[in-house]
Amino acid sequence: MLDFVQQLVSGVALGCVYGLIALGFVLVYKATEVVNFAQGDLMMLGGFFAFTFIGMMGLNYWIGFAGAVAAMAAFGMLAERVVVRPILGYPQFSIIMATIGLGYFLRSVAGMIWGTDDLKIETPFSQGVLRMGSLVLAYDKLSVIAATVILCTLLWLFFNKTTLGTAMRASSENMLAAYYMGIPVKRVVSIVWAISAAVATCAGVLLAPITFIHSNVGLVLGLKAFPAAVLGGFGSIPGAVVGGVLIGVIESMAGFYLAEGWKDVAPYLVLLAVLLLKPEGLFGLHVRKKV
Amino acid sequence: MRFLFKTDYEDDIRLFPHSGYVVTYGVLLALLLIAPYVLSSYLMSQLVFVCIYATVGVALLILTGFTGQASLGHAAFLAIGAYTAAYLQKYNVPFPVYFLAAGALTGIVGALVGFPALRLTGIYLVIATISMALIVEEILARWESVTNGNEGMRIKTLSLLGVTVPRDSPTFYFLCLAVLVLTIVGTLNLLRSPTGRAFVAIRDSETAARSMGINVALYKVKSFAISAAITGFAGVLFAHKLSFISPEMFTLQLSIEFIIVILIGGTFSLHGAVLGAIFIVMIDPFLTYLKDDMPGIIAGIAATFGAGPATAGNIQSKVAAFASLNGLKGAIYGIIIVLFVLFEPLGLYGRWLKIKLFFQLFPLYKRATFKRQKIYVKSERNR
Numbered sequence: 001m002l003d004f005v006q007q008l009v010s011g012v013a014l015g016c017v018y019g020l021i022a023l024g025f026v027l028v029y030k031a032t033e034v035v036n037f038a039q040g041d042l043m044m045l046g047g048f049f050a051f052t053f054i055g056m057m058g059l060n061y062w063i064g065f066a067g068a069v070a071a072m073a074a075f076g077m078l079a080e081r082v083v084v085r086p087i088l089g090y091p092q093f094s095i096i097m098a099t100i101g102l103g104y105f106l107r108s109v110a111g112m113i114w115g116t117d118d119l120k121i122e123t124p125f126s127q128g129v130l131r132m133g134s135l136v137l138a139y140d141k142l143s144v145i146a147a148t149v150i151l152c153t154l155l156w157l158f159f160n161k162t163t164l165g166t167a168m169r170a171s172s173e174n175m176l177a178a179y180y181m182g183i184p185v186k187r188v189v190s191i192v193w194a195i196s197a198a199v200a201t202c203a204g205v206l207l208a209p210i211t212f213i214h215s216n217v218g219l220v221l222g223l224k225a226f227p228a229a230v231l232g233g234f235g236s237i238p239g240a241v242v243g244g245v246l247i248g249v250i251e252s253m254a255g256f257y258l259a260e261g262w263k264d265v266a267p268y269l270v271l272l273a274v275l276l277l278k279p280e281g282l283f284g285l286h287v288r289k290k291v
Numbered sequence: 292m293r294f295l296f297k298t299d300y301e302d303d304i305r306l307f308p309h310s311g312y313v314v315t316y317g318v319l320l321a322l323l324l325i326a327p328y329v330l331s332s333y334l335m336s337q338l339v340f341v342c343i344y345a346t347v348g349v350a351l352l353i354l355t356g357f358t359g360q361a362s363l364g365h366a367a368f369l370a371i372g373a374y375t376a377a378y379l380q381k382y383n384v385p386f387p388v389y390f391l392a393a394g395a396l397t398g399i400v401g402a403l404v405g406f407p408a409l410r411l412t413g414i415y416l417v418i419a420t421i422s423m424a425l426i427v428e429e430i431l432a433r434w435e436s437v438t439n440g441n442e443g444m445r446i447k448t449l450s451l452l453g454v455t456v457p458r459d460s461p462t463f464y465f466l467c468l469a470v471l472v473l474t475i476v477g478t479l480n481l482l483r484s485p486t487g488r489a490f491v492a493i494r495d496s497e498t499a500a501r502s503m504g505i506n507v508a509l510y511k512v513k514s515f516a517i518s519a520a521i522t523g524f525a526g527v528l529f530a531h532k533l534s535f536i537s538p539e540m541f542t543l544q545l546s547i548e549f550i551i552v553i554l555i556g557g558t559f560s561l562h563g564a565v566l567g568a569i570f571i572v573m574i575d576p577f578l579t580y581l582k583d584d585m586p587g588i589i590a591g592i593a594a595t596f597g598a599g600p601a602t603a604g605n606i607q608s609k610v611a612a613f614a615s616l617n618g619l620k621g622a623i624y625g626i627i628i629v630l631f632v633l634f635e636p637l638g639l640y641g642r643w644l645k646i647k648l649f650f651q652l653f654p655l656y657k658r659a660t661f662k663r664q665k666i667y668v669k670s671e672r673n674r
Contacts, residue, residue, distance in 0.1 A: 035414045086633050090663060092413050093361050094632050097554055100547060101628025108621030215618075223425070223543070226418045234414070261433040268422035275419050276407050 005135055007256045008249060013141035013210065015248020016148035019241035020203035021225035022232065023155065024196040026240040030159070031168045031192035034084060034095045035234075038103035039200055040222020041110075042079075046072045046201025047213035048110055051119050061124055065205055069198045076197025077190050084193070085186065089175070103219070111215035118212035121205065140209040147206055151199060152241045159237060168192055224251070227271035233281025242282065246270075304483040306476075323468060327461035333576075335464060339532055340572045341565075342467035343525050346474050348552040348564030350521035353478060355550075356558040357487065358514040359494030360408065364420035365549045367427035368519045370541035371397045372526020377444040377536060378437055386451050394523045401519020405512035412497075424546055431538040443537025446530045458532050467528050474521055475561055481517070490514055551624070555631050557638025566639040578620055586611040636663060 024039040036042075049071050053064035083098050123140065130137045159165035171178040171185045179185050204213065211217065228247045232239025247267045255263035274281060293311075297303050307313050327335055347365060354360050372393040379389035404423055411419055431438045438444065449456040449463065456462045481487045489510045492500035501507050530536050548571055556567025590607035598606070613619075635642055641661065649656045 029414075035417075083629055083633070090636070093355075093417075094636060096361075096414065096417060097550065098629050098632040100550075101625045101632065103625070104547075104621050104628065105625025108618035108625065111618040112622070223421065226421070230415070230418060261429055265426050265429045268426050271422050272407065272419060272426075275411060275415060279410055279415060 002135065003256070007252050009137055010141060011249035011252030012245050013144045013248070014252060015228070015245035016144045016241070017203050017207050017210075017221065017244070018225045018228040018247050019148055019244025020151065020199055020206075021221055022229035022240035022244050023152065023237065024200045024203075025225065025229045026232075026235060026237055027155070027192055027196040027199065029172075029229075030235050030237075031172050032084075032088065032189050033092065033172060034088075035092070035099070036196065037096055037099040037222070038079070038106060038218075039196065040218035040220075040225065041103040041106040042072065042076065042197050042218070043200040043204040043207070043221065044213065044215060044218030045075065045106055045110060045204070046197070047121070047204030047208050047217070048114050048119070049201065050205040050208065051114070051121050051213060054121050055119065061122070068205060069201045072197045072201040073194040076193040076195075076200075079197070080190050080193035085189070088189070103222075107215050107219065114215070116215060118214045119208075120212050121208040123209050140206075144206045144210070147202060148241060151202060152237060155195075155199070156237045164188070164191070224267055227267040227274075230271055231274050231281055233283040236281070236283035239281060239283030306479055306483075320472075324465075327464055332459060335461075336459060336532075337572050337576060339464050339467050339528075341568045342464070342471045343529050343532065344549070344552055344568035344572055345565045346467075346471050346525040346528075347522050347549050348556065348568050349471075349474050349478050349561055350518045350525070351549055351553050352558065352561060352564050353481070353490070353521070354514050354518035356553060356563070357482060357494060358490040358511065360511060360514065361413075361417050362420045362518075363417050363543070363546045363550060364404070364424035364427075365518075365522050366541040366543070366545035367424040368397050368401060368522035369526040369529060369545070370427060370431060370536075370538070371400055372523030373530035373536050373541075374431065374438055374444070374526075375523070376527040376530050377446050380447055386449060390524065390527050393527045394520045397523025397526065398516045398520030401522075402512050402516040404519070405515030408515065409508050409511055421543065421546075424541075424543060428538055428541060431541070438538070441538060443535055446534050446536065448534075449531045458534055463531070467532075470524060470528060471565075474524075475565075478521075478561060486510065486513065551628060553638075554628065555638055557640035559637065560640050562640040562643075563638050566643075570639065574620070574623070578623070582611075637661060 021039055021043055024042065025035060028034055028036045028039075046068055050064055050068035053059045053067045054061055057064075059067065079102060083102050084095065087094050087098060123143075130139060130142060159169065167178070167183045167188050168191075170181065171183055171188050175185050178188075207213070207217070207221075224247065225244065228244035229240055230243070231246055232241070232243030247270065250266050250270055251263055254266035258266075293309065295302075295308055307316075326338060330338065347369060350368075351362065351365055354362055375393035375396050376389050379392060384392070404420070408416055408419060432441050434440075448458070449466075451462075451466070454462075456466065482490070489500065489505045492503065492505055493507055493510055493514075497507055533540070552567035552571050553563055554567070555570050556563030556565065586607045589610050590603040593606050594600070594603045631638065637644070645661055648660065
């Protein structure tokens with residue numbers, strides 16, 4: 001039983017990271033119908049920025065964290081401006097390929113700048129553990145869970161309660177109509193990319209104490225975040241996090257109880273099952289096809 | 292400019308619309324046939340890879356370019372073909388048998404993948420094919436009794452009708468070339484048949500295709516199966532060329548390379564697969580060239596512009612350090628993909644068509660002829 005709870009918590013913590021990356025997918029998808037295959041690499045880059053600020057320049061953890069988030073938000077806007085905006089409105093496949101290309105580029109450049117070693121960021125909560133009876137919970141894992149809950153709530157409120165959030169939803173439904181209604185679609189899209197890069201950075205910084213930051217971490221985790229986003233229903237903010245947590249738990253349970261090898265396959269089997277049985281996901285809107 | 296006068300449907304679907312095609316492709320084929328006696332062995336080896344990549348590119352074009360079903364999992368089909376060959380070879384099955392068996396098995400797997408893909412479009416299909424490929428990769432690593440796990444499998448030298456064909460011999464090149472040419476001719480024939488027209492109709496509008504009486508599900512599965520089977524054939528040749536296969540060769544990276552092949556070549560014509568394959572395979576020799584010769588050349592240029600020997604040497608070592616940076620290949624891949632998507636969406640073959648049209652229409656060429664239409668109105672989610 002104790003093993004089970006221990007696995008559950010580490011699964012949830014890992015799942016929250018998947019959830020945060022999936023959140024990035026969902027934000028961009030909600031606003032622009034674009035799936036950003038470079039989301040994991042934005043997370044990786046955010047982690048490296050934070051490492052530069054905290055580990056190399058010796059800034060305070062929170063200042064470094066905020067600096068990395070701000071820098072990555074600006075970078076997200078830049079990436080949108082250079083790579084995505086010129087091809088907005090073209091078939092989805094072109095945009096997918098462009099973001100795959102962006103991901104390649106970021107991985108290689110990050111490898112050139114920061115080397116290929118695993119890097120570690122010292123955090124205020126990387127040491128201690130919370131003891132509840134015989135249950136031992138590490139603070140770094142709990143911090144991931146807490147941050148995910150906060151971020152998810154904020155984003156949900158932002159999308160559903162603010163004017164800007166409504167504008168984003170409108171431009172995702174129909175860009176042209178949104179433009180006619182006076183929504184500055186281009187600026188909206190650019191802000192969405194900034195937010196999604198910032199969320200990715202949070203994921204990267206929180207992840208740093210758990211699995212180290214290296215240039216391929218984005219690819220590995222980004223691929224795991226797809227099942228999370230699909231399970232939650234592409235386009236639902238709570239869905240992304242719930243999907244992420246489910247995938248994380250399934251993965252860590254499969255790693256603990258099943259034979260070797262299942263751990264890596266389980267998320268994708270779940271993904272295929274979801275796509276077959278309930279393609280709109282747990283929280284997705286059921287949309288009828290119009291002819 | 293040549294105007295083709297067509298009087299009936301047979302004229303419209305001819306393989307060679309006019310005699311110019313016969314001459315051009317005849318010359319090309321003749322050049323390819325004498326290539327092994329002219330080119331160096333290194334270039335020949337690259338040419339074999341061009342043939343294999345182009346075969347996979349054609350397979351991917353059938354699925355992605357003509358049926359409109361994106362796939363980022365073709366490395367898995369290649370792997371199934373390669374491993375089938377390696378496994379059957381252990382039991383002394385002759386080459387023609389395991390070549391066909393690999394194609395058949397991969398085709399069946401492709402059809403099985405096609406069934407779940409029926410309900411999926413766009414991004415979901417891409418994600419589903421990626422997961423399929425990752426699962427296959429894991430199976431290859433774990434099913435040790437058949438695939439030998441991560442240690443990989445050795446492929447014996449190809450023996451065709453009692454003659455051994457080493458992997459760097461001209462005969463092996465001719466075999467690969469024959470497979471490529473047969474694939475291209477077969478695909479051209481397929482595309483001008485009712486099946487091919489159904490594929491294109493599904494790509495352009497699934498709803499319209501269905502209302503014209505096309506069984507969309509059946510043709511999608513067919514497209515997956517055909518594409519996978521051709522990739523399986525290519526997999527056998529790939530295995531023989533490398534003479535050693537292991538699961539880490541068939542990663543997502545390889546699937547993306549195949550997509551790059553058709554993206555760079557152009558997704559609307561079979562020419563694209565060949566041009567893209569040449570491009571992808573030649574990146575490696577180009578990078579080697581960059582590493583070896585580029586520093587000297589740039590330093591030479593700097594020297595002619597009046598830089599002293601010390602500065603020139605400094606520049607040379609800096610460029611050399613840059614060219615041998617780890618991951619330069621990945622960065623170049625990334626930049627190439629982004630640049631092609633942004634500026635040359637029709638690929639290399641599209642560029643060739645533009646240049647050709649420019650000279651045909653000489654003073655009257657309009658850039659807008661090839662302009663893509665942007666669609667802001669429809670949400671793909673509600674389609």
